[in-house]
Amino acid sequence: MQIDLVQLRTFVAVAEEQHLTRAAERLHISQSAASAHVRAVEERLDTQLFVRTNRSLELTRAGQLLLDKAKILLNEAAVFTSFAREIRGKIEGHLVIGASSEPATTGIGEVIGALRAKHPLISADLRARPSASTRQGLKTGELDIGLILGRPIDAGFTYYELTKVQFRVAGPAAWKDRIETANWAELASLPWITTTDSSIAYTAMLKDLFEARGLELNIVATFDNAAVGRAMLEAGVGVMLMREVHVNQGIEQGTMAVSPIAHAQFQLFMAHLTSRRNDPLIRAFLEAATDVWPDLRVTPTLVAG
Numbered sequence: 149m150q151i152d153l154v155q156l157r158t159f160v161a162v163a164e165e166q167h168l169t170r171a172a173e174r175l176h177i178s179q180s181a182a183s184a185h186v187r188a189v190e191e192r193l194d195t196q197l198f199v200r201t202n203r204s205l206e207l208t209r210a211g212q213l214l215l216d217k218a219k220i221l222l223n224e225a226a227v228f229t230s231f232a233r234e235i236r237g238k239i240e241g242h243l244v245i246g247a248s249s250e251p252a253t254t255g256i257g258e259v260i261g262a263l264r265a266k267h268p269l270i271s272a273d274l275r276a277r278p279s280a281s282t283r284q285g286l287k288t289g290e291l292d293i294g295l296i297l298g299r300p301i302d303a304g305f306t307y308y309e310l311t312k313v314q315f316r317v318a319g320p321a322a323w324k325d326r327i328e329t330a331n332w333a334e335l336a337s338l339p340w341i342t343t344t345d346s347s348i349a350y351t352a353m354l355k356d357l358f359e360a361r362g363l364e365l366n367i368v369a370t371f372d373n374a375a376v377g378r379a380m381l382e383a384g385v386g387v388m389l390m391r392e393v394h395v396n397q398g399i400e401q402g403t404m405a406v407s408p409i410a411h412a413q414f415q416l417f418m419a420h421l422t423s424r425r426n427d428p429l430i431r432a433f434l435e436a437a438t439d440v441w442p443d444l445r446v447t448p449t450l451v452a453g
Contacts, residue, residue, distance in 0.1 A: 151192060153225055156218050158185035159197065160288045163215050166204040174281060175290065219287055223304075226289040227423050239428045240269035246282035246291040247274060248374075254295055254310070254416065255440045263436035270432060278372060279349060286421055293433055296417045297349040300449045305419045307447040308437075315353060316395045317410035319387035324405035327387065335407055336363040339386035344372045350389060353412040357389075417447065 161171040162182065172182040190197050197211035207215065243263075247256050260272045277285065279298050285291035286305065300307035317335065319327045330338065336358050342365065343350040358365055369385050371377040377388050382403050389412065398404030418437065424430050438444050 151221075152185075152188065153222065155185040155188050157222060157288055157290060158182050159189045160215065160218050160222065161284075161290070162186055162198070162205060163207055163211065164284050166206060168205060174277065174285070176275070222289045223287070223421065223423060226421065229427075239267050239432050241429050242271045242273065243292045243429055243433060244273045244275065244285075244290065245433075246277050246285050246294040248276065248279060248282075248295055248297055256295060258440045259433070259437050262439045263433055266436055267432050270429065278343075286419060292420065292424070292427075292429065294419050296419055297414055298417070299348070299352075299415070300417055300419075300447050302419070303449055304422055305449065306422045306425055307449060308418045308434075308441075308444050309447045310416045310418055310441055310444075312413045313416050314392035315389050315412040315414070316392050317357075317387055317407040318381065318390050318395045318398060318404045319407075320381060320384045321398075321403050321405050322384065323387070327405045327407050330407060330409075332358070332361050332409065333363060335387075335410060336365050338366060339368040340365045341369045341371060341377050341380050341386045341388040342367050343374075343377070344370055349414045353389060353414060357410055357412055418444075 158171065158175060158177070158181075161174050162168060165171040165174060168182055168186075169179050172179045175182065177185075186197065193214070195210045195214075196208050197214065198205040199208055200206075245256065245260070247254060256274065260274060263270060263272060275291070279294075279296045282291060282294035282296055283298075283302060283305075286294045287302075295310070296307075297313060300309075317327075319338065323338070326338065327335075342354065354365065369380055371380065374391070374394075378390065378394060378398075380386070381388050381390075382398075387407075389410075395404060395406050399406060418441075420430050434444070
């Protein structure tokens with residue numbers, strides 16, 4: 149009995165997302181294809197992997213036991229491919245890179261340009277996805293390189309700090325007087341647009357700004373893409389924590405107002421699986437990356453918790 153790695157990767161994505169449509173979007177395949185992949189894995193294993201609840205798919209006990217093994221197998225497949233490239237001795241292939249929904253502010257486009265100039269036989273696929281999804285994609289082999297806003301907590305990753313991203317609390321220009329004069333309690337009581345719980349960085353920054361002061365945000369809407377959040381802000385839905393570069397643009401355009409008291413920052417890292425450190429494709433990407441980020445250095449991994 150053979151297991152198709154593409155179908156196995158779909159199983160892992162569905163297990164992590166607990167939702168067929170979200171998993172399909174993450175893998176850039178149709179929902180029907182994702183469903184067929186899961187069904188094929190179940191048939192080949194002769195095992196039910198999921199049970200459907202009201203709004204999600206949950207792993208059966210057998211599915212839970214197989215999930216970790218599937219991740220290990222996918223990782224080993226990536227290492228095998230890396231070894232094959234070294235034997236062949238040619239730097240050619242395809243890199244899939246996961247970046248945040250704000251790739252224009254990271255310099256990743258310039259890195260891909262430098263990569264293509266140095267290694268024209270390497271093609272690249274840049275995918276915008278949140279940091280939590282990027283971590284998952286690296287672990288399952290969906291991604292080769294990832295840009296992550298957060299902390300270097302994954303023991304199996306090699307991290308490189310790129311920069312510290314500055315954040316401000318901003319809201320609609322029509323609320324300028326309320327936002328600019330608000331104290332911390334008044335700021336928390338304004339209608340808030342926040343990211344989903346999967347964003348470790350945003351959650352940590354909001355905790356430092358408000359929960360540390362004993363305040364609870366008045367959340368009225370959430371988003372999983374920063375551009376969507378900004379669209380809601382400009383439509384007058386509420387205030388949000390936003391990258392400073394976009395706040396400055398909004399102020400110049402007259403669409404936003406900013407709080408003078410609320411500042412935050414978080415580290416932006418590039419990461420890849422440590423097991424792939426000798427992969428010629430990874431090495432080629434790092435070589436190109438140093439042209440854009442000349443101070444690129446490995447960052448020690450923190451102990452989670």
